[in-house]
Amino acid sequence: MSPVVSAQKIADELAETPPSSAVSLTMSVDNYLDVIRGVVDLFANRRQMDTIYVTATISSDSIRRVLEALDIDSSNVYFVDCISQIMMGATSAQQDDRTTLVESPTMLENLMLKIEYLIRRSQSKDKLVVIDSINSLAIHNSNWILSEFLHILVSGLRSREAYTVILTVEEHSTPELNNLINLVCDHGVRAGKEEAE
Secondary structure, three states: OOEOOOHHHHHHHHHOOOOOOEEEEEEOHHHHHHHHHHHHHHHHHHHOOEEEEEEOOOOHHHHHHHHHHOOOOOOOEEEEEOOHHHHHOOOOOOOOOOEEEOOOOOOHHHHHHHHHHHHHHOOOOOEEEEEEOHHHHHHHOOHHHHHHHHHHHHHHHHHOOOEEEEEEEHHHOOHHHHHHHHHHOOEEEEEOOOOOO
């Protein structure tokens, strides 16, 4: 897994993978915005894909504001938000026609059903599911349960020829979590920090 830094390089790496691929994208906290731009804008939007963005770290509302700040069109981005309700409570968590709330990151079966529903509803030829991030899901679930979830989810997405991108924050990862991701992913991309020559 060689380090890829720019948003365009991330998009190029993803473009080389066939539909139904599962890609592990390891990033540093410093690369977060480049990763968002590369995955959502330069890869998915340019190919007119519907993106199903699973938020487990920060709220869908925050991600939407990031996309806006980066001038990224979010009209084909649908959110499955499993962090807002436990962060803000059911009453203040915002829901709209492109955001589906899941009560908690521990409700993986519910999360899977929401993703499946959005995949079936999508009119787009190509679809992308982004898990942001696996580290957050690992905080709320045991490795065994998370492993089972990933196997079922990725298998289901493969059968529908959807791309899967699993984001991992390098600073918060563990060897066990990396092994778990490697078992379900076909390819790994590392958005590492630029190293001085």
